[in-house]
Amino acid sequence: MAKHALDVFFNPKSVVVIGASNRVMKWGFLVFHNIVRGGYRGKLYPVNPNEKEVFGIKAYPNVKSIGRRLDLAVVIVPARAVPETLKECAEAGVKYAVIVPGGFSETGDGGRALEDEIVTIALSTGMRLVGPNTMGMYSSTSNLALLMPPIPLRPGNIGFLSESGNLGTTMMQSAIVNGLGFSRYVSVGNQADLKIYEFLQYFIDDNETNTILIYAEGLEEGREFLDVAKRLTRKKPVVVYKSGRSEAGKKAAASHVGALVGSDKVYGSAFRQAGVIRANHSFEMVDIASVLSRQPLPKGRRIGILTYGGGWGVIASDHCGMFNLEVPPLSTHVIEEMDKFMPPHWSRGNPIDTVGALDIDIFRRAVETILECDEIDGLLVLGLGVYSVFTHYYRTFSLLTNYQLSEMNSQLCDAEVEIAKDLVKFVDKYGKPVVVTSFAGGVVSDAARILQDNGVMNIPSPERAAKAMASLVEYSEYLKNSEEKGIRDKK
Amino acid sequence: MAKHALDVFFNPKSVVVIGASNRVMKWGFLVFHNIVRGGYRGKLYPVNPNEKEVFGIKAYPNVKSIGRRLDLAVVIVPARAVPETLKECAEAGVKYAVIVPGGFSETGDGGRALEDEIVTIALSTGMRLVGPNTMGMYSSTSNLALLMPPIPLRPGNIGFLSESGNLGTTMMQSAIVNGLGFSRYVSVGNQADLKIYEFLQYFIDDNETNTILIYAEGLEEGREFLDVAKRLTRKKPVVVYKSGRSEAGKKAAASHVGALVGSDKVYGSAFRQAGVIRANHSFEMVDIASVLSRQPLPKGRRIGILTYGGGWGVIASDHCGMFNLEVPPLSTHVIEEMDKFMPPHWSRGNPIDTVGALDIDIFRRAVETILECDEIDGLLVLGLGVYSVFTHYYRTFSLLTNYQLSEMNSQLCDAEVEIAKDLVKFVDKYGKPVVVTSFAGGVVSDAARILQDNGVMNIPSPERAAKAMASLVEYSEYLKNSEEKGIRDKK
Numbered sequence: 001m002a003k004h005a006l007d008v009f010f011n012p013k014s015v016v017v018i019g020a021s022n023r024v025m026k027w028g029f030l031v032f033h034n035i036v037r038g039g040y041r042g043k044l045y046p047v048n049p050n051e052k053e054v055f056g057i058k059a060y061p062n063v064k065s066i067g068r069r070l071d072l073a074v075v076i077v078p079a080r081a082v083p084e085t086l087k088e089c090a091e092a093g094v095k096y097a098v099i100v101p102g103g104f105s106e107t108g109d110g111g112r113a114l115e116d117e118i119v120t121i122a123l124s125t126g127m128r129l130v131g132p133n134t135m136g137m138y139s140s141t142s143n144l145a146l147l148m149p150p151i152p153l154r155p156g157n158i159g160f161l162s163e164s165g166n167l168g169t170t171m172m173q174s175a176i177v178n179g180l181g182f183s184r185y186v187s188v189g190n191q192a193d194l195k196i197y198e199f200l201q202y203f204i205d206d207n208e209t210n211t212i213l214i215y216a217e218g219l220e221e222g223r224e225f226l227d228v229a230k231r232l233t234r235k236k237p238v239v240v241y242k243s244g245r246s247e248a249g250k251k252a253a254a255s256h257v258g259a260l261v262g263s264d265k266v267y268g269s270a271f272r273q274a275g276v277i278r279a280n281h282s283f284e285m286v287d288i289a290s291v292l293s294r295q296p297l298p299k300g301r302r303i304g305i306l307t308y309g310g311g312w313g314v315i316a317s318d319h320c321g322m323f324n325l326e327v328p329p330l331s332t333h334v335i336e337e338m339d340k341f342m343p344p345h346w347s348r349g350n351p352i353d354t355v356g357a358l359d360i361d362i363f364r365r366a367v368e369t370i371l372e373c374d375e376i377d378g379l380l381v382l383g384l385g386v387y388s389v390f391t392h393y394y395r396t397f398s399l400l401t402n403y404q405l406s407e408m409n410s411q412l413c414d415a416e417v418e419i420a421k422d423l424v425k426f427v428d429k430y431g432k433p434v435v436v437t438s439f440a441g442g443v444v445s446d447a448a449r450i451l452q453d454n455g456v457m458n459i460p461s462p463e464r465a466a467k468a469m470a471s472l473v474e475y476s477e478y479l480k481n482s483e484e485k486g487i488r489d490k491k
Numbered sequence: 492m493a494k495h496a497l498d499v500f501f502n503p504k505s506v507v508v509i510g511a512s513n514r515v516m517k518w519g520f521l522v523f524h525n526i527v528r529g530g531y532r533g534k535l536y537p538v539n540p541n542e543k544e545v546f547g548i549k550a551y552p553n554v555k556s557i558g559r560r561l562d563l564a565v566v567i568v569p570a571r572a573v574p575e576t577l578k579e580c581a582e583a584g585v586k587y588a589v590i591v592p593g594g595f596s597e598t599g600d601g602g603r604a605l606e607d608e609i610v611t612i613a614l615s616t617g618m619r620l621v622g623p624n625t626m627g628m629y630s631s632t633s634n635l636a637l638l639m640p641p642i643p644l645r646p647g648n649i650g651f652l653s654e655s656g657n658l659g660t661t662m663m664q665s666a667i668v669n670g671l672g673f674s675r676y677v678s679v680g681n682q683a684d685l686k687i688y689e690f691l692q693y694f695i696d697d698n699e700t701n702t703i704l705i706y707a708e709g710l711e712e713g714r715e716f717l718d719v720a721k722r723l724t725r726k727k728p729v730v731v732y733k734s735g736r737s738e739a740g741k742k743a744a745a746s747h748v749g750a751l752v753g754s755d756k757v758y759g760s761a762f763r764q765a766g767v768i769r770a771n772h773s774f775e776m777v778d779i780a781s782v783l784s785r786q787p788l789p790k791g792r793r794i795g796i797l798t799y800g801g802g803w804g805v806i807a808s809d810h811c812g813m814f815n816l817e818v819p820p821l822s823t824h825v826i827e828e829m830d831k832f833m834p835p836h837w838s839r840g841n842p843i844d845t846v847g848a849l850d851i852d853i854f855r856r857a858v859e860t861i862l863e864c865d866e867i868d869g870l871l872v873l874g875l876g877v878y879s880v881f882t883h884y885y886r887t888f889s890l891l892t893n894y895q896l897s898e899m900n901s902q903l904c905d906a907e908v909e910i911a912k913d914l915v916k917f918v919d920k921y922g923k924p925v926v927v928t929s930f931a932g933g934v935v936s937d938a939a940r941i942l943q944d945n946g947v948m949n950i951p952s953p954e955r956a957a958k959a960m961a962s963l964v965e966y967s968e969y970l971k972n973s974e975e976k977g978i979r980d981k982k
Contacts, residue, residue, distance in 0.1 A: 325739075
């Protein structure tokens with residue numbers, strides 16, 4: 001298969017940073033630092049006429065003086081100087097230019113003229129542009145962290161396109177803190193040249209990417225976007241968080257990236273038809289991408305809810321119902337099985353409430369029974385990890401003796417670790433998705449870490465966990481319907 | 492004014508823990524530990540026939556043997572032993588009994604009979620009951636942490652009633668981690684005797700409490716609840732998170748606390764009429780209570796949005812619009828004022844986008860200008876604290892020299908601290924509410940700590956911040972309308 005043109009963009013053999021700086025508070029410093037710190041695998045060239053070297057790497061006064069063809073240029077110069085800089089880049093054979101500064105179409109007519117000028121340069125030279133008004137990109141295969149904010153990066157399988165740089169990096173940070181990783185990230189900026197749908201197209205055959213996440217404001221190339229999305233969603237899930245639902249939001253989007261935002265209802269039904277999953281909240285979009293990226297798809301919409309305590313179970317059921325999931329009662333057979341080990345006052349229904357039993361073995365056996373039975377397609381586990389948090393607090397401020405602490409540790413934390421290990425095995429064995437919710441108040445338990453590392457996500461509220469599970473069901477049903485239609489079409 | 496009967500419950504001079512234990516994994520251990528560790532100010536008596544002492548405090552074989560009248564008893568014995576225990580308590584003059592075990596009406600007919608039995612004991616003796624099926628209570632004035640899970644407690648002005656013990660303590664933990672404190676907390680359990688509306692009544696004249704937070708499933712005494720709520724909301728805001736919005740949720744609630752859940756639409760309109768603010772998500776209820784408890788009420792619904800970057804501004808505007816807030820354009824006068832110090836490409840509108848300027852003084856002057864002008868009633872500040880987070884990351888994994896780090900620290904963290912201090916002063920000076928959003932990924936900046944300690948809440952997403960601001964506006968308008976009606980009624 002021929003390589004996609006954007007392969008060079010995501011795997012450049014050489015990167016030049018125009019405006020690289022030794023002055024700590026400059027964007028030219030921050031971006032260059034990230035690239036060096038990220039361990040970029042290709043050749044790196046700082047360009048700055050006032051510096052002899054940047055971070056110990058020889059600096060050049062301009063692009064031409066580097067004297068070799070370059071794959072990717074990062075342009076960190078004032079807006080008015082961008083056209084000249086781009087011409088130099090094109091002459092030096094640069095294939096892609098990432099244009100960081102703002103001051104283009106998002107600022108009005110003057111900026112729009114400047115933006116038209118750089119697009120003309122791109123069209124006449126064949127060099128492609130990202131931005132302007134972008135906060136950069138990341139690619140796991142070349143360890144290229146061409147970003148402004150310092151975030152700890154981690155390779156993974158999520159491809160992420162964002163019309164907002166600050167939202168993009170914040171969401172990446174949030175995801176990475178929760179154990180996720182990314183294959184690619186592009187802050188697309190004003191999309192003067194390269195558009196979201198072009199990057200989207202790249203993901204169709206990108207083996208590094210199994211789930212696509214998009215933050216969109218305008219999506220002006222709606223038809224092209226939907227055409228590509230339809231092809232993509234047959235192979236990989238696409239999650240979109242689209243702002244511009246209210247008039248105030250549309251106005252703000254126009255000022256931010258110069259986007260003309262259409263009717264939200266139209267977007268909504270178009271997304272549904274294309275099998276695009278919609279998120280309604282910034283953090284929700286990470287939740288949904290995380291489970292789609294790491295959990296198996298459910299065969300149906302019958303959800304089991306296993307909980308340490310009643311309230312979370314009620315809230316999870318409530319939201320499952322609101323998202324059209326079923327929380328079916330358990331059969332007599334399963335209830336009889338569970339009667340063998342559950343505490344006397346357990347709920348005998350779904351949610352399966354262990355009513356605060358401190359015997360964690362109960363919880364483990366309950367997980368096993370539910371995932372094994374054929375009445376449930378997916379499981380929400382609420383509370384796992386909380387006993388480790390208790391132990392943390394006892395360690396911090398309790399009157400317990402060391403002996404009591406170690407007893408507690410072995411009965412609670414160690415047991416939760418065992419459950420976590422079993423959960424991971426069960427997901428694999430029974431091919432059913434599991435989503436865990438455990439509010440930890442900043443404490444990361446060993447159990448949570450084991451789950452994270454093995455793709456079982458800890459989503460911090462039952463409402464968000466229910467929504468993530470509903471998205472798995474939605475995508476699973478979309479695929480099923482597509483296949484059935486596919487069969488019908490062939491007849 | 493005569494003291495409210497529940498004064499004894501929230502300020503008991505003596506507490507007896509029936510079932511107090513030295514065995515680390517028992518609820519009788521955990522509850523007793525919390526009371527001791529919390530520094531309860533009254534007399535504490537463990538009752539356990541098998542222990543000579545618990546935590547070094549002399550234990551008694553039964554309540555009678557203590558030989559004095561007792562204000563409050565905590566009952567941690569198996570369900571079937573509760574009636575006998577309560578009779579002993581009543582004979583010993585106990586005024587309030589908190590009944591921890593489950594196994595009552597929530598489990599079906601047998602449990603319901605047992606629950607009827609204990610209610611009969613209460614009615615015939617005058618002793619009042621909390622629960623059964625409760626996880627306890629907290630009262631700041633007596634330092635009484637009668638709770639099962641170990642959470643770090645903090646006194647404050649929020650009174651919290653919860654139909655779920657595990658949700659209640661999780662939400663308290665979340666609030667406390669974010670700098671909030673509580674005056675009272677009651678896990679009301681099955682409400683066999685004492686109901687939510689009775690506790691609510693206590694809050695009307697409770698000087699310790701300025702904001703009331705409720706998690707409800709059933710609310711079976713709807714009329715009584717609304718009567719009290721109407722009186723209360725004229726003086727103090729009441730926030731309710733009510734589950735049972737879907738059929739699945741209603742069924743789960745019935746199994747959890749035996750609640751019969753009515754139509755959600757009826758609840759919704761009743762809440763509105765009574766001026767009760769409704770939360771739609773567990774964490775949202777803490778957000779809303781936090782701003783109502785600590786921020787001034789806005790005079791109108793015109794919201795300013797000040798942001799480090801465009802995307803968060805768009806999302807905040809979008810959600811302000813969805814919650815019927817206005818994000819008005821700035822007047823020429825204010826734009827001219829801001830032109831004096833803002834970076835060249837700033838948005839010249841609302842959201843006020845500092846377009847990633849690294850000069851933090853710009854941000855401070857912008858805050859001042861907006862809060863001073865009379866075009867804006869409340870301000871969302873997005874991003875404050877993020878530069879401190881950057882610095883944290885640079886400290887953790889960067890190639891920066893110590894000199895560069897200290898330069899960054901003084902320009903970023905120190906400046907953010909100054910802005911935070913100014914913000915606190917401005918809230919006071921201009922009497923306008925400010926809500927901050929800064930996703931910190933687990934890093935607490937000095938700026939965030941200053942804000943927290945002074946009641947300016949950091950709410951972790953722009954969507955949730957917009958909702959919290961909308962709740963301030965909703966309550967402010969309810970009060971205004973009530974006053975106007977009050978005037979009309981008198982004519």
